[in-house]
Structures are given as C-alpha cells and as structure tokens.
Amino acid sequence: MAYLDNIRTFVRVYELGNMSAAARDLRISAAVASSRISQLEEHLNVRLFQRTTRLLNPTEQGNLFYHGAMKILEAVDEAEAVISDVTQTPRGSLFVAAPLGLGQRLVAPAIPKFHAAYPLISIRLRLSDRKLDLAAEGLDAAFFLGVPEDSTLRIRKIADCPRILCASPEYVARNGNPVSSDDLRSQKHNCLILRYPGVPEFQWPLQTAEGVKRVSVAGPYETDHGDVLTSWALDGHGIVLKPVFEIAEHLAAGTLVPVLEKEPPVPIQMACLYMHRRRQDPKARLFIDFVVDHIKASMP
Numbered sequence: 433m434a435y436l437d438n439i440r441t442f443v444r445v446y447e448l449g450n451m452s453a454a455a456r457d458l459r460i461s462a463a464v465a466s467s468r469i470s471q472l473e474e475h476l477n478v479r480l481f482q483r484t485t486r487l488l489n490p491t492e493q494g495n496l497f498y499h500g501a502m503k504i505l506e507a508v509d510e511a512e513a514v515i516s517d518v519t520q521t522p523r524g525s526l527f528v529a530a531p532l533g534l535g536q537r538l539v540a541p542a543i544p545k546f547h548a549a550y551p552l553i554s555i556r557l558r559l560s561d562r563k564l565d566l567a568a569e570g571l572d573a574a575f576f577l578g579v580p581e582d583s584t585l586r587i588r589k590i591a592d593c594p595r596i597l598c599a600s601p602e603y604v605a606r607n608g609n610p611v612s613s614d615d616l617r618s619q620k621h622n623c624l625i626l627r628y629p630g631v632p633e634f635q636w637p638l639q640t641a642e643g644v645k646r647v648s649v650a651g652p653y654e655t656d657h658g659d660v661l662t663s664w665a666l667d668g669h670g671i672v673l674k675p676v677f678e679i680a681e682h683l684a685a686g687t688l689v690p691v692l693e694k695e696p697p698v699p700i701q702m703a704c705l706y707m708h709r710r711r712q713d714p715k716a717r718l719f720i721d722f723v724v725d726h727i728k729a730s731m732p
Contacts, residue, residue: 435475436508439501441468442480446490446498447568457570509713522715523552530575533658533678534702535559539575542726546719553715561626561658566707572716573706575723577675580705588704590724591731593675595697597636598688602668610671610692613638613647622670624661625654636673637698644698673697677731702727 444454445465455465473480480494490498530539536559543555558569566574566585580587610621616636625634634654635646653664662679665672666687682688704720 434471436505438468438472438475439504441465442472443498443501443505444570445469445481445488446494447570449488451488521552522550522718524715525554525556526572526716526719527556527558527570528573528575528719529558529560529564529569529571531561531577531658532559533675534575534577536659537677538727538730539723541730542723545726546722549722550715550718553719555719561656566705572713573704573720576703576705577700579701580703585705585707588706588720588724590702590704590727592699593677593702593731594699595673595675596679596683596690597671597673597692597697598665598679598683598690599671600666600668600687601689603665603670604689604691606668613640613645613692613695616647616649616671616692622651622653623649624651624664624670624672625649626658626661626673627654627656638692638695639698640695645695675700675702 441454441458441460444457445451448454448457451465451469452462455462458465469480476493476497478493478497479491480497482489482491528539529535535557540557540559543557547553547555558564558571564571564574575590576587577593607621610616613636615621616623623636627634634650635648637644637646651670653661653669655661658674658678661672662674662682664670665674666682671691672688676683679688683690704724706716706720
C-alpha cells in the first residue's frame with residue numbers, strides 16, 4: 433500500500449499545488465507528504481516537482497505522471513468497489529461537502545445515523561458556502577443549492593426548496609413592508625446579500641404577476657457566509673432571501689417575519705453532485721441514498 437499512498441499524495445500535491453495543503457487534506461504531516469513524494473521520485477528516477485522556497489510546480493514528467501496516476505487510482509477505486517459489492521461489507525472513507533445551512537441542519541445530523549448503520553465507513557464533512565471544485569478538492573459528493581455550472585458532473589435532484597424574503601419585526605416597523613419588487617431597488621430598504629468573490633452583481637428571482645423577474649438588489653451588508661446573513665437579519669439590519677428550511681425556527685418564533693409575500697422568491701433546487709465514473713462507488717451510493725432519504729424526511 434506504500435506505493436499507492438505515495439501516488440495518492442502526489443495527486444493531491446499536484447492538484448492543490450501546495451505540500452502543506454495536501455498534507456492537511458490527507459491528514460498527514462507535511463514531512464510525511466514530502467517524504468512520500470521523494471520516495472516516488474526515487475522510484476521513478478525523475479523529478480516530479482520543481483521546488484523553490486515559495487512555489488511548487490510540476491515538471492513535464494510530473495504532468496505526464498499525473499494523468500497516468502489518476503487512471504491507476506480510478507482502477508483501484510473501481511476494483512475496491514467491486515469487492516465491496518461482492519462482500520456486502522462496505523468500508524473506507526468518504527469526503528463530502530455541503531453549504532453551511534444545508535450541511536448543519538440536514539446533512540450533519542444524518543452522518544452519525546449512517547455511521548451506526550455502516551460502522552466501517554468514515555465520513556469527512558466540509559461545510560462551506562463557497563463554490564467547490566469536486567475534482568480539485570477530492571470530493572466524493574457535494575450537496576448543493578442551485579444549478580451547477582459544471583455539466584460534467586452527475587446530479588441527483590432531491591427537492592425544490594421554497595424560499596422566503598424576510599426581516600425582523602423591528603426592521604419592518606422601522607422601514608415598512610415593501611409593496612413591490614421595485615421597492616427593493618430603492619433607498620428605502622437594505623438587502624442582505626450572499627455574494628461570492630468575483631460576482632459583480634446580485635439578483636433575486638421573484639415570482640410576479642408578469643412572470644419571473646430577476647431583481648437587482650444591493651445593500652451595505654454582504655458576505656459569503658449564510659448564517660452571518662441570518663444573524664444580520666435577526667439584528668434588524670435588512671431583508672434576507674433564505675430557503676425556508678434554514679430559518680423555519682425563526683419564522684415559528686416570530687423573530688423573522690415574511691415580507692413582500694405577493695411576490696415570493698422562485699424555489700431553489702437542492703441536489704447532490706458527484707463525479708462521472710464508469711461505476712459509482714457502492715459506499716458513496718449508500719451514503720447518498722441514506723442522506724437523501726434523511727433530508728426528505730427532515731425538511732419542514
């Protein structure tokens with residue numbers, strides 16, 4: 433297994449471009465990662481990376497070896513999947529991701545239940561509202577809200593999630609309830625924006641009498657962290673657009689109240705994404721099936 437471990441380490445260093453980042457991802461020390469790369473280079477009798485004090489760049493031989501290494505790892509994973517099917521004892525580890533709200537409320541609670549049913553499978557869960565690259569991050573699956581931009585991924589739809597515009601009662605008392613979507617563009621209201629780096633503008637898709645209208649909104653607060661938006665809304669700083677499942681408890685408690693109910697937001701798709709492969713890993717299939725069933729049973 434040492435040679436395979438060396439290859440897996442090489443692939444992560446190549447993809448992340450950083451020895452320390454790859455070591456953290458593999459949960460080993462940077463010294464162990466560096467040693468594995470050195471052992472692989474010694475075995476192949478080539479230099480796979482050009483190292484400087486700040487940069488780590490693959491050599492021409494490194495670029496060539498990466499593509500072959502990926503084929504080796506895919507073949508090993510597929511072979512292990514076949515054995516897992518035959519023995520009916522799924523084992524190994526899975527690396528999955530989800531947005532913060534979806535992950536905290538619906539995915540994370542399912543993981544201990546899944547592990548109790550399949551104790552030989554370990555789960556690593558990454559929660560982030562940033563867009564993730566499944567291949568670059570080494571993810572087996574990612575739960576997702578919206579429409580994926582990468583058409584090479586497989587997608588399993590879970591549900592269309594209703595969304596709501598809401599604010600704190602104090603904000604509504606101070607600023608009033610918007611009468612139409614046009615009010616969101618005015619200086620009368622602050623819109624709390626979930627924005628990722630590189631996105632120049634933001635729009636909220638609303639269902640109006642004329643059909644779906646994409647309303648350009650702005651405000652003095654924006655972040656890439658969904659729960660921070662909820663906190664700002666609870667503190668009376670503006671109007672937020674949220675999936676209902678993320679704020680159901682606040683709506684029930686009355687700490688957030690609906691606004692502009694006659695022009696509600698378009699529902700957002702919830703789905704699970706995974707890589708195209710000739711054969712899906714049985715443990716990944718088990719996990720996805722389990723979590724999807726859990727989410728459907730848990731959604732408000």
